[in-house]
Amino acid sequence: MIQSRPAVVRISDTVAGELEKRILEGSLKAGDRLPSERDFAVELGVSRPTLREAIQKLTSKGLLASRHGGGTFVTNRLEAHFVDPWQEMLSGHPMLHSDLLEFRQMLESQAAYLAAERATNVDIERLDALYATLDSVYGSKDMNACIDADVAFHQAIAEAAHNVLIGHMTASLMRLIHGHVSNSLEHLHARPQRWDQLRSQHYTIWQAIREHQPDVAARASRDHIEFVRQSMMNANKEVENRLSALRRQPSGPLERADTGA
Amino acid sequence: MIQSRPAVVRISDTVAGELEKRILEGSLKAGDRLPSERDFAVELGVSRPTLREAIQKLTSKGLLASRHGGGTFVTNRLEAHFVDPWQEMLSGHPMLHSDLLEFRQMLESQAAYLAAERATNVDIERLDALYATLDSVYGSKDMNACIDADVAFHQAIAEAAHNVLIGHMTASLMRLIHGHVSNSLEHLHARPQRWDQLRSQHYTIWQAIREHQPDVAARASRDHIEFVRQSMMNANKEVENRLSALRRQPSGPLERADTGA
DNA sequence: TTGGTAAAGTGGTCTTACCATTGATGAGAA
DNA sequence: TTCTCATCAATGGTAAGACCACTTTACCAA
Numbered sequence: 001m002i003q004s005r006p007a008v009v010r011i012s013d014t015v016a017g018e019l020e021k022r023i024l025e026g027s028l029k030a031g032d033r034l035p036s037e038r039d040f041a042v043e044l045g046v047s048r049p050t051l052r053e054a055i056q057k058l059t060s061k062g063l064l065a066s067r068h069g070g071g072t073f074v075t076n077r078l079e080a081h082f083v084d085p086w087q088e089m090l091s092g093h094p095m096l097h098s099d100l101l102e103f104r105q106m107l108e109s110q111a112a113y114l115a116a117e118r119a120t121n122v123d124i125e126r127l128d129a130l131y132a133t134l135d136s137v138y139g140s141k142d143m144n145a146c147i148d149a150d151v152a153f154h155q156a157i158a159e160a161a162h163n164v165l166i167g168h169m170t171a172s173l174m175r176l177i178h179g180h181v182s183n184s185l186e187h188l189h190a191r192p193q194r195w196d197q198l199r200s201q202h203y204t205i206w207q208a209i210r211e212h213q214p215d216v217a218a219r220a221s222r223d224h225i226e227f228v229r230q231s232m233m234n235a236n237k238e239v240e241n242r243l244s245a246l247r248r249q250p251s252g253p254l255e256r257a258d259t260g261a
Numbered sequence: 262m263i264q265s266r267p268a269v270v271r272i273s274d275t276v277a278g279e280l281e282k283r284i285l286e287g288s289l290k291a292g293d294r295l296p297s298e299r300d301f302a303v304e305l306g307v308s309r310p311t312l313r314e315a316i317q318k319l320t321s322k323g324l325l326a327s328r329h330g331g332g333t334f335v336t337n338r339l340e341a342h343f344v345d346p347w348q349e350m351l352s353g354h355p356m357l358h359s360d361l362l363e364f365r366q367m368l369e370s371q372a373a374y375l376a377a378e379r380a381t382n383v384d385i386e387r388l389d390a391l392y393a394t395l396d397s398v399y400g401s402k403d404m405n406a407c408i409d410a411d412v413a414f415h416q417a418i419a420e421a422a423h424n425v426l427i428g429h430m431t432a433s434l435m436r437l438i439h440g441h442v443s444n445s446l447e448h449l450h451a452r453p454q455r456w457d458q459l460r461s462q463h464y465t466i467w468q469a470i471r472e473h474q475p476d477v478a479a480r481a482s483r484d485h486i487e488f489v490r491q492s493m494m495n496a497n498k499e500v501e502n503r504l505s506a507l508r509r510q511p512s513g514p515l516e517r518a519d520t521g522a
Numbered sequence: 523t524t525g526g527t528a529a530a531g532t533g534g535t536c537t538t539a540c541c542a543t544t545g546a547t548g549a550g551a552a
Numbered sequence: 553t554t555c556t557c558a559t560c561a562a563t564g565g566t567a568a569g570a571c572c573a574c575t576t577t578a579c580c581a582a
Contacts (some may be wrong), residue, residue, distance in 0.1 A: 010329075010534070022351060026356070049310060052564090053317055060321040062346060068564050069544030077327070077346050095578055096425065102375075103426040110367045164357065165364040170525045197414070294565070297532055308567040313533090329533050413563035524582080541566075544562075552555075 013052035015046055023063055023074055026159050026167045030076035034064070037072070078209040090176065090252055097232065105225040108154060111170060112205055112221035113162035116214040124210055125159035130156050131206045138199055151178065155200065157209065157221075194231065201227060276307055276315035284324055284335055291337035293327070298333070347437055357492065365434055366486040369415060373432060373466055373482035375422035377475040384421035385471055391417050392467045399460055412439065414463065418470065418482075455492065462488060 021118060022028040034040055041051040049144075058064040066072040075081075090096050115123070134149040151174050158170035201224040208217035283289045295301055295316075301440040302312040316333060319325040327333045350358050376384070395410040412435050419431035469478035 012534085020350070021354065038563080049537090053314070053534095056317050057321055060318055061349065066564065068542070069562080071544090071563065078350075079540075080391060082433075095283055099424045099426050102424055103430075106367060106371045109544060114363075152447070163360045163363055165360050169364075194522060260448075273565085298530085310568090311566060314565095327533065328575080330531080330576075332532065332575090526579105526581085528579080529577085531574105533572105533574080533576085535570100535572075537568105537570080539567080542564085543562095544563075547558105547560085549558085552553105 012053035012057065013048055015044060015051060015073045016057040018044070019054060019058055020063065023058075023078070024164050025231045026164065026171075028074050029171065030074050030079050033072045034072040034074070045215060050070060078168055079175065082169065082178055086176060087105050092117050098229075100173070100177060101225060101229045101232065104177070107166065107169060107173065107223055107227055107230070108157070109218040109222040111158040111163075111166050112209065113214040113218035114163060115157045115164070116209045116217035118162045119160040119209055119212070123156070126155075127156050127160065131202065134202060135199065138195070147178070157205070160209065197227065198224075272307055273311050273314035276305060276312060277318040279305070279325065280315060280319055282507055284319075289335050289513060291335050293335045295333040295335070297373065314455070329406065345437070351437065358497075359490075360439060362490045362493065365438070366490070368427065368430055368434065369418070369486055370479040370483040372422040372427050373470065374420040374475045374479035375424060375427070376418045376472050377478035379423045379471045380421040380473070380486060383402075384417070386415075388417050388421065388467060395463060396460065399456070408439070417464070421470065425426075454497055458488065459485075 007225070019028070034222045035043065037048050037051055037055070040046045044051060054064065055119060062077045064072055065075050065260055084237060085097075090100070119127070128147070134153050137145040137149045140146075155167075155170060155174060159165070159167050201220065204220040205217055205224060208214075208220055280289070289295070296304065298309050298312055298316075302309045305312060316325055316327065320327060324336060324339060325333055328337050333369070351361070391410070391414045395407075395414050398406040398410045414433060415427075416435060420428045423430070462481065465481040466478055466485060469475075470479055
C-alpha cells in the first residue's frame with residue numbers, strides 16, 4: 001500500500017523543490033516577481049513546460065501566484081500565517097506594542113548573535129553596502145528612505161543568521177511594525193543627539209558581526225531595541241499629552257483607525 | 262487584495278473542475294484508470310498540455326496519481342492535504358528541524374526568563390499542577406500522555422511570561438512540531454537514564470520559575486532544548502544509518518545525462 | 523510451465539508557435 | 553503642463569508534434 005517514492009524523479013518535482021527551497025531560504029521573498037517563464041526556464045536549464053508544471057505545483061500549494069500577462073509572484077502565505085492575526089490587533093490594542101518590542105528584542109539579538117557566528121563573506125559584503133546606504137540616508141532628512149534602509153539592514157542581519165525561521169519571522173515583524181516605526185523615528189528626528197545614538201548603535205552591531213563577536217553583537221542589538229523602546233514610550237507619552245490636550249475641546253470627529261493599504 | 266477572481270477562466274481550471282466533478286459524482290471511481298493523455302485530450306477537446314495541467318492540479322490535491330509508463334489513476338484518499346504551509350515545508354525540508362529547534366531554544370528560554378520574572382501566584386499554581394501531571398505520566402509509559410503533558414507544561418510557561426506574542430508563537434510552534442516530537446521521544450524512551458534527565462530538567466525550570474530566578478530559568482530552559490536537540494540529532498543519525506544500510510541494495514544511479522544534441 | 527525478450531502503450535520532457543492579457547510608453551488633446 | 557488614451561512589447565496561457573524513459577503485455581524459446 002505504501003506507494004512510497006518511485007525511483008523515478010520527475011524534473012518538474014526537482015524544479016519545484018528548488019523553487020520552494022529558494023522561497024524558504026529567503027532568496028525569493030514575498031512579493032518578488034519571478035523572471036519570465038522563458039528566461040527562467042533557460043536559467044534553470046529546463047524547458048518551459050517543465051518549469052510551468054513546477055510553478056503549477058507551487059501555485060496549488062499557495063506559494064506562487066500567476067497573472068496572465070503580468071508575471072508570476074511569490075505570495076506572502078508563509079508570512080501571512082504569522083502576521084495576519086496580529087495586524088488589526090496592533091491597531092486596536094496599543095499595549096501590544098510593548099510586547100511586540102520585547103519580542104523583537106529577543107528575535108533581533110539572537111539574529112545578531114547567530115549572524116556574528118555564521119555570516120559568510122557574501123553576507124558581510126551585503127551588510128557593508130546596506131550600512132553604507134543607511135549611514136548616508138541618516139545624513140539626509142528623507143524619512144521614508146531612513147525607514148527602508150533601517151528595515152533592509154536589520155533584515156540582512158536576520159538572513160545572515162542562516163535560520164529560515166528567524167528570517168521569515170523578522171520579515172513578518174518588520175512588515176507588522178512598518179507603519180508604526182515612523183512614529184518613533186519622527187519623534188527621534190527632532191532630537192539630533194538621539195539620532196546620532198541610533199547611528200552609533202547600528203555601527204556597533206555592524207562591526208561586531210563583521211568581526212564575528214556574537215556576544216557583543218547580541219548585546220548591542222538588545223541595547224538598540226531597548227533604546228527604540230524607550231524612545232517609543234516617550235513618543236507615545238507625548239502623543240498622549242497632545243491628545244489629552246485636544247480632548248478638552250468638544251466636537252471631535254469620529255476617530256477611526258485607518259488600517260492602511 | 263483584489264487578487265480574488267481575475268475574471269479570466271483558464272481552460273485547465275475548467276478541465277480540472279470537470280474531472281473533479283466526475284470523480285465526486287462517481288463516474289470515475291477510486292482505482293479507476295483514466296484514458297491515456299492523448300486520447301483523453303481529444304475526448305475533452307483540449308490539448309495535451311492543458312489536460313496535463315489539469316491532471317497536475319488534481320494530483321497535488323491528492324485526487325489523482327500518475328505512474329510513468331503505467332497510467333493515471335484515481336486515488337482513494339481525497340484531501341490528505343496539509344493546510345498549514347509550514348507544516349508541509351517541515352516534511353519536505355528536514356533541515357528545517359534544526360532551525361526550528363534553534364528558534365524554539367530562543368523562544369522558550371526567553372519565555373522561562375520572563376515567566377520567572379512575572380509569574381503570578383495563579384500562574385505558579387497552574388504550573389505546579391501541570392508539573393505534577395507531567396511527573397506522574399513520566400512514570401507511566403503512555404507516550405501520548407507524555408507529549409500532551411509536556412506541551413501543556415511548556416505552554417503554561419509561555420503564558421506565564423505575559424507576552425501575548427510569545428504565547429501565540431509558542432502555541433504555533435508546539436502545534437508545528439507536535440507530530441515530530443514523537444520521533445525524539447520514542448528514541449529517548451528506550452534510554453532510561455536520558456528519560457530521567459528530562460525529568461530533572463523540567464524540575465529545574467519549574468523551580469527556577471517558582472523562585473523567581475530568571476537567569477537560572479532561562480539557562481535551564483536553554484539546556485533543556487539543547488538536550489532535546491542532541492537527542493533528535495542522534496535519533497536522526499540512527500535512522501540515517503538504518504537507511505544507508507538499506508540503500509546498498511538497489512542500484513539506481515539515474516544521472517540525467519545531457520544529450521547536448 | 524517458466525523465463526526472458528521484444529513490442530506496444532503511456533507518462534515525462536522538449537521544441538516551436540500562436541493567442542490573450544497586462545503594463546508601460548508616448549502621442550495627442552484639454 | 554497635465555491628463556487621457558491608444559499602441560505595443562512583454563508575459564502567461566494554449567496548442568501541436570516529436571522524442572525519450574518506463575511499464576505492461578504478449579510472445580517465444582527453453
